[in-house]
Structures are given as C-alpha cells and as structure tokens.
Amino acid sequence: MTYDETLDDEAAQQAKSILGNRLAAPARDTVERLYGHYFPPVPAFDGWDDDTEAFIRAEDNDREATLTALRPRDDAHGRFLHQTLAEIYPNTFTYRDSPAHETADDGLEVSMFSARVRLEREYLRHWLPFPHVPRYETQEEAADHLEHLAATNPGVDHPLFDYLAAEAPRRHLEKFLRGETIRNEIVDDEVALLTVGLQGTQKAVVAANLWDECGRGRLENFHTFWLRRLIDRSENGWEGFYDYRENHPWFAKITSNTNAMLLSRPAYTQQAYGCFLVFESWVAPHFTHILTAMDRFAIDEADRRIYFAAHVAVDPRHADELADGVRFQRPRLSPAEIHRVLQGAHLAADAGKRQYDLWLDHFRTDKEHTA
Numbered sequence: 001m002t003y004d005e006t007l008d009d010e011a012a013q014q015a016k017s018i019l020g021n022r023l024a025a026p027a028r029d030t031v032e033r034l035y036g037h038y039f040p041p042v043p044a045f046d047g048w049d050d051d052t053e054a055f056i057r058a059e060d061n062d063r064e065a066t067l068t069a070l071r072p073r074d075d076a077h078g079r080f081l082h083q084t085l086a087e088i089y090p091n092t093f094t095y096r097d098s099p100a101h102e103t104a105d106d107g108l109e110v111s112m113f114s115a116r117v118r119l120e121r122e123y124l125r126h127w128l129p130f131p132h133v134p135r136y137e138t139q140e141e142a143a144d145h146l147e148h149l150a151a152t153n154p155g156v157d158h159p160l161f162d163y164l165a166a167e168a169p170r171r172h173l174e175k176f177l178r179g180e181t182i183r184n185e186i187v188d189d190e191v192a193l194l195t196v197g198l199q200g201t202q203k204a205v206v207a208a209n210l211w212d213e214c215g216r217g218r219l220e221n222f223h224t225f226w227l228r229r230l231i232d233r234s235e236n237g238w239e240g241f242y243d244y245r246e247n248h249p250w251f252a253k254i255t256s257n258t259n260a261m262l263l264s265r266p267a268y269t270q271q272a273y274g275c276f277l278v279f280e281s282w283v284a285p286h287f288t289h290i291l292t293a294m295d296r297f298a299i300d301e302a303d304r305r306i307y308f309a310a311h312v313a314v315d316p317r318h319a320d321e322l323a324d325g326v327r328f329q330r331p332r333l334s335p336a337e338i339h340r341v342l343q344g345a346h347l348a349a350d351a352g353k354r355q356y357d358l359w360l361d362h363f364r365t366d367k368e369h370t371a
C-alpha cells in the first residue's frame with residue numbers, strides 16, 4: 001500500500017456513521033408511546049419542604065449550626081444530608097425537578113451550589129470519609145486490586161439480595177424494583193458526566209459504555225427504554241410510580257448521591273471512575289437474585305424482566321472493561337491518580353453496604369410489624 005492509500009484509509013475510517021444509514025422515525029407504536037413520557041420519571045419542580053428550602057437559602061454559619069445539631073443523631077443526620085442532596089442534584093443534571101429547569105435563576109443556583117458543596121463536605125468529613133486504601137505504583141497492580149475488590153466487597157453478596165430472592169413478600173420486591181428504577185434512571189447521564197476530564201483508554205471505555213446505554217443508536221435498546229417498559233407494566237403504571245417516589249426512603253439515594261458528588265467535582269474525577277467500576281461489578285449478582293425473586297412470584301413478562309436480564313448479560317463486560325481501562329490506560333496514571341481511583345472504589349463499596357443494610361433493616365422491621 002502506498003503512503004497516499006494508507007493516508008486515505010486513515011482519513012476515511014469514520015466517514016460512515018455508526019448510527020446506520022439515516023436516522024429515521026421509530027418503527028413501532030410502543031416506542032412512540034413510551035417516549036411520550038418525560039424521563040427520568042420525575043415530576044416538574046413544585047417547591048421544597050421547609051427544612052430543605054431554609055438550608056439552601058441560609059448563610060454559612062446557619063448551615064453549620066443545622067449540621068452540627070444533627071450530627072449526634074445518626075439517622076436524622078443521614079436523612080437530612082441525603083434528602084437535601086437529592087433535592088439539589090437535579091440542578092446538576094438539568095432535570096425538570098430543578099427549580100431552574102425552565103428559567104435560569106442566578107441567585108438561587110448560586111445558593112444551591114454552595115449548599116451542595118457544604119453538604120458534600122459534611123458527607124466526606126462526618127458521614128462517610130474516603131477510606132484508607134493500599135498504595136500502588138503501577139496501573140497493573142491497581143487493576144488487579146480493583147478486580148479483587150469488585151468481586152469480594154461486602155456489597156456484592158449482601159444478605160439483602162438473598163432476602164429478596166428467597167423470603168421477601170411481593171410488596172417488598174415491588175418496592176425494591178421501584179427503588180432500583182430510581183437508582184438507575186439516570187445512569188446514562190452519569191456515564192456521560194464520567195467521560196468529562198478522563199483521557200485516552202479510560203475515556204474510550206466510558207464512551208463505549210455510554211454508547212451501550214444509548215442503545216447503540218436504537219431507541220428501543222436504550223437502557224432507560226427498558227425502565228420505561230418496566231414502569232409501564234408495573235402496578236398503576238406511571239401514576240403509581242409518581243406516587244411511590246413521594247415515599248422513596250432516604251437511604252435509597254445513598255449510592256446515587258455518592259456518584260453525583262464524585263462526578264460533579266474536578267478533584268474527584270478518578271474517584272468517580274473507581275466508584276462506577278464497583279457499581280457496575282455488583283449489578284449482575286444483584287440482578288440475578290432479583291430475577292430469582294421474580295420467578296418466585298411468576299413475574300414472567302419480558303417488559304418487567306428485560307432491564308435486569310439484559311444487565312446480567314452486559315454489566316460483567318462493562319466491569320471488566322473498566323478494570324482494563326485502568327490496566328492499559330494511556331497516558332499513564334500517576335501514583336496519586338491511581339490512589340484516587342482506589343479511594344472511589346472503596347468509598348462506593350462502603351456506601352453500597354450502608355444502603356443495603358438500611359434497606360434490609362427497613363424490610364425486616366416492616367415484616368415484624370405486619371406479621
């Protein structure tokens with residue numbers, strides 16, 4: 001091959017679109033109908049409760065006093081921290097449950113930003129600090145460590161999932177399925193944010209993951225489309241889902257808030273990568289248990305199972321790719337960057353364990369009261 005031919009090949013390699021020949025309108029009615037709903041399935045902003053609003057609009061010293069007073073009470077502290085963060089993050093992700101979704105509001109957005117930063121500091125200083133993690137010099141050692149952690153951390157085989165598979169009454173399973181929908185409804189935007197600030201191999205891995213999330217260009221294969229199908233076929237459909245969201249337990253937001261915190265702060269770019277690796281790794285074991293629970297109640301509709309079944313198939317690969325993204329990263333990561341990836345991975349494991357412990361307590365307590 002001549003130099004010119006090689007150059008022509010290189011220049012032409014992306015001339016053809018990976019979207020197919022031409023974008024076209026969806027072929028199926030279901031696709032058209034399910035895309036008629038706003039997603040994520042959140043209501044438009046209609047005000048905050050008094051405590052949230054007061055904290056967001058408060059000066060620094062009043063915020064400090066509020067948090068100091070809450071700290072001795074574990075449950076109240078966690079609840080306030082995570083509920084308030086969950087009210088603020090829609091503004092980071094630009095969804096319609098942000099008060100500044102339709103019209104920019106400079107003053108309010110500045111207040112939300114400073115309240116968020118204060119709460120994130122509270123999280124990392126007093127609620128769940130970055131754990132101590134081993135130090136590695138090389139990417140290869142760090143990738144081995146991450147793979148081991150991903151397979152063995154206490155969130156992977158958490159007893160919550162045994163409970164769901166073998167014991168939980170139907171109403172607990174339904175509640176947990178809605179909780180999982182809320183956890184996963186914005187994963188594509190989380191992955192999109194994760195690409196920002198990464199380079200080279202890590203960026204390629206995350207971009208490939210995002211392309212999967214976006215159904216590789218097909219509307220019916222968006223991972224969120226599978227959630228649309230799940231919601232549509234759950235009891236009382238979309239309305240039932242809106243009602244449930246009102247009573248969503250605060251601790252079910254722990255992993256989402258952890259991810260959002262790491263994704264939105266420049267200093268935590270590598271922690272966010274490590275965090276996402278752990279989250280992707282436990283999807284398959286968790287969803288396998290959820291599918292077993294569905295078997296127990298003869299929930300066999302494809303619309304309700306596809307989200308879980310598809311992720312059992314795809315997420316082990318995503319997790320492997322994320323570990324390889326560290327192993328083969330170019331430009332090479334410095335020891336300090338490697339350290340940050342591990343910090344994020346271990347924080348994710350700890351945060352997940354806390355969330356699953358609280359879910360399991362919640363279900364067991366409910367069962368005792370209704371037995």
Ligand SMILES: [Fe+2]
Pocket residue numbers: 187213223311
């Ligand atoms: Fe996904």
Ligand SMILES: [Fe+2]
Pocket residue numbers: 209280314315318
């Ligand atoms: Fe995934």
